[in-house]
Amino acid sequence: xxxxxxxxxxxxxxxxxxxxxxxxxxxxxxxxxxxxxxxxxxxxxxxxxxxxxxxxxxxxxxxxxxxxxxxxxxxxxxxxxxxxxxxxxxxxxxxxxxxxxxxxxxxxxxxxxxxxxxxxxxxxxxxxxxxxxxxxxxxxxxxxxxxxxxxxxxxxxxxxxxxxxxxxxxxxxxxxxxxxxxxxxxxxxxxxxxxxxxxxxxxxxxxxxxxxxxxxxxxxxxxxxxxxxxxxxxxxxxxxxxxxxxxxxxxxxxxxxxxxxxxxxxxxxxxxxxxxxxxxxxxxxxxxxxxxxxxxxxxxxxxxxxxxxxxxxxxxxxxxxxxxxxxxxxxxxxxxxxxxxxxxxxxxxxxxxxxxxxxxxxxxxxxxxxxxxxxxxxxxxxxxxxxxxxxxxxxxxxxxxxxxxxxxxxxxxxxxxxxxxxxxxxxxxxxxxxxxxxxxxxxxxxxxxxxxxxxxxxxxxxxxxxxxxxxxxxxxxxxxxxxxxxxxxxxxxxxxxxxxxxxxxxxxxxxxxxxxxxxxxxxxxxxxxxxxxxxxxxxxxxxxxxxxxxxxxxxxxxxxxxxxxxxxxxxxxxxxxxxxxxxxxxxxxxxxxxxxxxxxxxxxxxxx
Ligand code: G6P
Numbered sequence: 331x332x333x334x335x336x337x338x339x340x341x342x343x344x345x346x347x348x349x350x351x352x353x354x355x356x357x358x359x360x361x362x363x364x365x366x367x368x369x370x371x372x373x374x375x376x377x378x379x380x381x382x383x384x385x386x387x388x389x390x391x392x393x394x395x396x397x398x399x400x401x402x403x404x405x406x407x408x409x410x411x412x413x414x415x416x417x418x419x420x421x422x423x424x425x426x427x428x429x430x431x432x433x434x435x436x437x438x439x440x441x442x443x444x445x446x447x448x449x450x451x452x453x454x455x456x457x458x459x460x461x462x463x464x465x466x467x468x469x470x471x472x473x474x475x476x477x478x479x480x481x482x483x484x485x486x487x488x489x490x491x492x493x494x495x496x497x498x499x500x501x502x503x504x505x506x507x508x509x510x511x512x513x514x515x516x517x518x519x520x521x522x523x524x525x526x527x528x529x530x531x532x533x534x535x536x537x538x539x540x541x542x543x544x545x546x547x548x549x550x551x552x553x554x555x556x557x558x559x560x561x562x563x564x565x566x567x568x569x570x571x572x573x574x575x576x577x578x579x580x581x582x583x584x585x586x587x588x589x590x591x592x593x594x595x596x597x598x599x600x601x602x603x604x605x606x607x608x609x610x611x612x613x614x615x616x617x618x619x620x621x622x623x624x625x626x627x628x629x630x631x632x633x634x635x636x637x638x639x640x641x642x643x644x645x646x647x648x649x650x651x652x653x654x655x656x657x658x659x660x661x662x663x664x665x666x667x668x669x670x671x672x673x674x675x676x677x678x679x680x681x682x683x684x685x686x687x688x689x690x691x692x693x694x695x696x697x698x699x700x701x702x703x704x705x706x707x708x709x710x711x712x713x714x715x716x717x718x719x720x721x722x723x724x725x726x727x728x729x730x731x732x733x734x735x736x737x738x739x740x741x742x743x744x745x746x747x748x749x750x751x752x753x754x755x756x757x758x759x760x761x762x763x764x765x766x767x768x769x770x771x772x773x774x775x776x777x778x779x780x781x782x783x784x785x786x787x788x789x790x791x792x793x794x795x796x797x798x799x800x801x802x803x804x805x806x807x808x809x810x811x812x813x814x815x816x817x818x819x820x821x822x823x824x825x826x827x828x829x830x831x832x833x834x835x836x837x838x839x840x841x842x843x844x845x846x847x848x849x850x851x852x853x854x855x856x857x858x859x860x861x862x863x864x865x866x867x868x869x870x871x872x873x874x875x876x877x878x879x880x881x882x883x884x885x886x887x888x889x890x891x892x893x894x895x896x897x898x899x900x901x902x903x904x905x906x907x908x909x910x911x912x913x914x915x916x917x918x919x920x921x922x923x924x925x926x927x928x929x930x931x932x933x934x935x936x937x938x
Contacts, residue, residue, distance in 0.1 A: 347399055355381065359405050361404045361411050366398065367499035400492045415453045418494070419453060426461060433489075434460050435485075474495060479558070489508075503546050508685065508936075520551075599724070601741065601769060605770070611766070620674065620702060629654060632660065640656045649756065673699055675694040675699050677702070677716060681706070685938055692715065706738065724737070730821070790916070794917065795917050798826060800816065801816075802815045811910060847874060850879075863886055877892060894909060
């Protein structure tokens, strides 16, 4: 999703902007651009493709004079990814440049109105329409704050925008509704960006902007106003404690492999303070703001977070005996669900900025339901919109394909199931004890297992990298893992893969089985193992190749057996998940794919 940066300060602005955009690359993009004041007036330089293309163009210019400006990486929504549609856009008078993340829903109507007044457009974007509306209001009002307030009062949709005015080049104005925007408050310099890493080398002091807020910043000051009536808003400055190193690759080839290997620490961090060595039960003070154990739960999420939610459903129902419904957020928000105020909504989101998940939260809250946000990014929109937040504490996840974030979401869901199950007396004491004990040992067990998992994934990747399609099968808790394994493979290797509940195989996919259509089964030692095993016999009877993630000593005769160590009950998931991630990673890397930034995908989907 688009990345935004704005800068006013004392350094050469263009390198600061480009470097900031590089740290926002994880969001995914197809073109990039910067806008600043040059000796001969407003200059906007843009390029299709990756940032190196933009840098090639910048290298031909003298860009070091400017000390303020705006920069953007674009993920196409309106209009194809080309230079004309890239941001910044310039208004018809040539005075203003603007960058935008989001979608202006009523842009066609405004465009017609402006065209009738003689404005011509250079691109197909909704952004250029909003910019010209601001420019039109500025011509009438003579004041940028007034102009932005009036123009933004007319638009419907989502936006984070930053506007650069060539007649007032030391100032950047910005505003947001439903798209992320944070201000970085430095010394003699200030920043605006979609995400904190963009300016973290320069300042740790950040101001989280809320929907409907407008900012004016220059090198030495910043002020926040309500878009609606320009009343000043008092803002808190938060200090960020994690450093930019945490967002670097740490010696690995890709962020994805680094993040897969961080999972033991992720589990430990998520348990921290919630299941200390001195505690026999889970402590979740974050839930104190909610009215006790919920009667029913709706989980709302997208992508990998949705798979985590499905997995959580099995445990919450089994241990806490709370009925759980898991919903894809984009479906939930539009299907007019029947919601009972006794129901707790758990919104799961790594980024905390996914538009559909946020819309699900708003819908639930508008009907009087309480929302628990399970998210990774402190101060994100999901965190702010929820009644209570359980942070998953996985640290910044850079690779577009989510790995360690899912591990942290599963850990948090497991803690919730233990907490509520123990609290309402439905969870057997022995299971509780065993799982708590197993959880404490889990980070070490995973740490010692990961190197061997990678070796096996490496070997299997070479055997299977030339197939066109893969079927992933699992039952019970391992069914959501089958979905996730298939999603990881298709996201980063572009090999088609389908995840299925093993018992459903007979109802369709079995027709596809042949020697060229392999099956990846998750078959650990649990009560459903005999069932999965008989599904695999059916695959073998049709000459299908099989990779099976299983445990040493289990009676399973398949050509590509992948034995992983045993873990207590559902904790086996935490060994199966990295195996699936590593297999996808090794296949994609072997095929030479852009592992961290797969084509067409965005890390954080902040528009519908
Ligand atoms: C995008 C990402 C996925 C992620 C999904 C939900 O599609 O590419 O990796 O699972 O969004 O994101 P969230 O931040 O809400 O967990």
